[in-house]
Amino acid sequence: MNIALIAHDKKKDDLVQFVTAYQPIFSKHSLFATGTTGLRISEATGLEVTRFQSGPLGGDQQIGAMIARNKMDAVFFFRDPLTSQPHEPDVTALVRLCDVYSIPLATNMGSAELLIRGMEEGLLEWRNINKRDEELDGE
Numbered sequence: 001m002n003i004a005l006i007a008h009d010k011k012k013d014d015l016v017q018f019v020t021a022y023q024p025i026f027s028k029h030s031l032f033a034t035g036t037t038g039l040r041i042s043e044a045t046g047l048e049v050t051r052f053q054s055g056p057l058g059g060d061q062q063i064g065a066m067i068a069r070n071k072m073d074a075v076f077f078f079r080d081p082l083t084s085q086p087h088e089p090d091v092t093a094l095v096r097l098c099d100v101y102s103i104p105l106a107t108n109m110g111s112a113e114l115l116i117r118g119m120e121e122g123l124l125e126w127r128n129i130n131k132r133d134e135e136l137d138g139e
């Protein structure tokens, strides 16, 4: 599965810690990230991460484009709710696209734990099979 990893600056340590803790699971998937987040994760874990532009320079939109093309299966986006971001419209757009396409989105450590455990149990594969069946039914 394709997984997006994104964190605002004050949340990057949390996301690095999270990915490190669940590295055996993340290592089974294709990882994508905004520029600085991806660099931090690959340096800390050695995992292969496809890096897009930094968030403020269009990285959020690049991940959004993957969602719009049905190429992203889950998004871990540790947002900083206490700091205003210069690219707030991009952040909102990315979250919105997750809702448009029903992509599982975890925006903090609590929901991330539940999402990764769901992935571990194969719940996302199950969801994708259902999605494919619905698409086939609609054809």
Ligand SMILES: O=C(CO)COP(=O)(O)O
Pocket (backbone or CB within 6 Å): 006, 007, 008, 009, 033, 034, 035, 036, 037, 038, 053, 054, 055, 056, 059, 060, 091
């Ligand atoms: O700003 C971001 C998400 O909105 C993250 O971008 P970086 O990973 O490049 O810091």
